[in-house]
Amino acid sequence: MKTILAFREEEFAWSHEVFSCVHPLLLPLCNKPFIEFLIDFAILVGSTAVRILCDGGINPIERYCEDGSRWGIALSYGSLHGDDTAETLLGKNRKFCGEERIMIVSGFSFIRYDKRLNYKSLAGSLPEGEWAACPGGSITLSGAPEKPPADGAATPLSLMPLDGMASYYRASMEALETGADRYVLPGYGGEPGCAIGRNVVISKSAQIRKPVSIGNNVQLLGDTIIGPSAIIGSNVIIDRESSVESSIVLDNTYIGEQLEVIGRIASGNRLNDPRSGASISMEDPHLLGSIKKSQTLSALPRKVAHALAALVMISVLAVPFLFLWPLLKLGGRWRSAQIDCHSENPGETISLGKVELDATNALGATASTLSLDRYFRLFRVLTAELALIGSTPLPAEEPHPNAPANALAYRPGVFSYAEAEQWPATGGDAAIVERYHLVHSGPISDIGLVVKAFVNRPHEKSSA
Amino acid sequence: MIITETSANGIVIVALEGNLDALSAPKLRGSPPVADPKTTVVLDLEKVGFMDSSGLGAIVGAAREKSDPACGIVLSCMNDKVRRTFETTNAQRLFHIFDDTAAAVDFAATRQIART
Numbered sequence: 001m002k003t004i005l006a007f008r009e010e011e012f013a014w015s016h017e018v019f020s021c022v023h024p025l026l027l028p029l030c031n032k033p034f035i036e037f038l039i040d041f042a043i044l045v046g047s048t049a050v051r052i053l054c055d056g057g058i059n060p061i062e063r064y065c066e067d068g069s070r071w072g073i074a075l076s077y078g079s080l081h082g083d084d085t086a087e088t089l090l091g092k093n094r095k096f097c098g099e100e101r102i103m104i105v106s107g108f109s110f111i112r113y114d115k116r117l118n119y120k121s122l123a124g125s126l127p128e129g130e131w132a133a134c135p136g137g138s139i140t141l142s143g144a145p146e147k148p149p150a151d152g153a154a155t156p157l158s159l160m161p162l163d164g165m166a167s168y169y170r171a172s173m174e175a176l177e178t179g180a181d182r183y184v185l186p187g188y189g190g191e192p193g194c195a196i197g198r199n200v201v202i203s204k205s206a207q208i209r210k211p212v213s214i215g216n217n218v219q220l221l222g223d224t225i226i227g228p229s230a231i232i233g234s235n236v237i238i239d240r241e242s243s244v245e246s247s248i249v250l251d252n253t254y255i256g257e258q259l260e261v262i263g264r265i266a267s268g269n270r271l272n273d274p275r276s277g278a279s280i281s282m283e284d285p286h287l288l289g290s291i292k293k294s295q296t297l298s299a300l301p302r303k304v305a306h307a308l309a310a311l312v313m314i315s316v317l318a319v320p321f322l323f324l325w326p327l328l329k330l331g332g333r334w335r336s337a338q339i340d341c342h343s344e345n346p347g348e349t350i351s352l353g354k355v356e357l358d359a360t361n362a363l364g365a366t367a368s369t370l371s372l373d374r375y376f377r378l379f380r381v382l383t384a385e386l387a388l389i390g391s392t393p394l395p396a397e398e399p400h401p402n403a404p405a406n407a408l409a410y411r412p413g414v415f416s417y418a419e420a421e422q423w424p425a426t427g428g429d430a431a432i433v434e435r436y437h438l439v440h441s442g443p444i445s446d447i448g449l450v451v452k453a454f455v456n457r458p459h460e461k462s463s464a
Numbered sequence: 465m466i467i468t469e470t471s472a473n474g475i476v477i478v479a480l481e482g483n484l485d486a487l488s489a490p491k492l493r494g495s496p497p498v499a500d501p502k503t504t505v506v507l508d509l510e511k512v513g514f515m516d517s518s519g520l521g522a523i524v525g526a527a528r529e530k531s532d533p534a535c536g537i538v539l540s541c542m543n544d545k546v547r548r549t550f551e552t553t554n555a556q557r558l559f560h561i562f563d564d565t566a567a568a569v570d571f572a573a574t575r576q577i578a579r580t
Contacts, residue, residue, distance in 0.1 A: 058551055062548075095563040417517075431554070433521060433553070
């Protein structure tokens, strides 16, 4: 038996909006990433290999699950198209499937199973076709049964679609309440209904009321009350005299002093009501905040290299700029406008000047050849608002591409990697090369690409 | 880069061997079945050891020039390194990707018949 797990981005688009800090397939249900429940189920039915398919970014899943040796199975990854049928999926993965029986789990749904039951013989004996289904999700078996039909009562199995915050909350609470009896859940606990992770600091005056699940690296300060029905993620601080009841606190969250969190989902500085779907972002970090790992140091060499190169360009281009700019401006051949563009950080924008040069006369052509239309932007590299080379700045009206699935999808620059590589100029294709270099290039190769972009830009203009 | 052309079921299979980079990308773009807009090609990437942005550009550019951009180039047998390059850049959305060349040929042939 082998298993294919197939996901389409449209099924979990809601999760990107609500829980933007985590890839939907890694969204924790009772402190266990969603994808692990599916892998556990695949193992229960006797799968030796699992292939995860998605029509969107899957790199965070691959980094987390790796080759599956942690579970004793072979994990592999692939892509699919949104409109692929089960038959197409089997064709696209023919080598993986071989002659074995295949279980296809499709959709962003929570599988209600019971680890104590024998799904292996059932999955091996059921006829081809749908095993279980719910709106937007299904479990399908393909290939001839391996065993004769099993006798006895039907083994319980059902699917719950995770189509919004309410169903996510329900599934999490269900996993917490049924506890480790039905699912393999993380954490240590001397008694049922209470699982606690590693490096958890619990004040003497804190109260814990079952059922609760507490992740790793958690601090519960004095007089806090946790539970009943509380799920506390990893890297969480619950400050003094606060209580968390029937709520989920996701990873990397700080809950301030003297707060009552009842029936809510807290994620970073967002507090969500799963019943109404309402959500508020707290501006006061003393009430609710996110605990972020600083990325300043890792980006420092690149920022320093870009700033130094920008400084050199500013110095070299200063003389032609100071000579040409007033002449072009006075002659009406230098037209500029301000546009708001996305910054590298989601939620922030930067205002950039966009210059249109009339390159029909010699002065304009010279300015265009020297990329003087980008001269003012070079100063923004010194303040680290722009990279010297990166993505083409995106207008603020468009959605920000730096989702967890594509954490490195966008870093606006004075020059773009697409200009350096002379790729087809259509938006989607330019983004492909920009993403490639955002992941693969370093500070030194960036400088080389800046030179290429500087040389290629006039060529592009003349050939356009 | 070694480029081997064969055919099966009326579909041209172009198998690549070596590194697909700035040096070899023009060779791929110049390959007649890849350059011809009307020919459906299955690109076998099993023996591609490394692919950079120029190689990616050659494949994306060739697909854009096909009369049926979604199925003009069908990819097969990507190794993990090449697959990650496609996924990192989101270029996998542009192609149908198979783990078996014969399955890719069957798919391309079916689509070709449906078109004609």
